[in-house]
Amino acid sequence: AEQAMIVRVLAVLAGAGLAAAVAWQTEPGRRFFGFAREASNEAKKVVWPSRKETMQTTGLVFAFVVVMALFLWLTDKGLEWVLYDLVLGWRQS
Known part of the structure; x- marks a missing residue:
């Protein structure tokens, strides 16, 4: 073999x-x-970035992802509230 x-x-x-x-x-x-x-x-x-620069950039990307996820979640919940509660009059439980 x-x-x-x-x-x-x-x-x-x-x-x-x-x-x-x-x-x-x-x-x-x-x-x-x-x-x-x-x-x-x-x-x-x-010219490759140093380890410090790489870690800083990676941290910045992760922070941006968290902020963007929070923004999208809040936008989704806001639109859900406007559509279901205010426009249609349905109550979400």
Whole structure:
């Protein structure tokens, strides 16, 4: 079972290598590899936020979600009261 898994992994890797070699021979393939190289170079230039900045931003997002949920709940309850109690005259129990 262990050998079968190794053979499958090697077959997939060999297939991927063969596909890359074939793609390298075509113009669209060369353009793709050039694009991938440029994208990799751009990704190296990214300045990631510090842990402190990440935690602060995450806290701000959670706080906004809580405030928005409260606002939507209050709006829903207000509209429910206006429609059922005032407009239709139904009593909610």
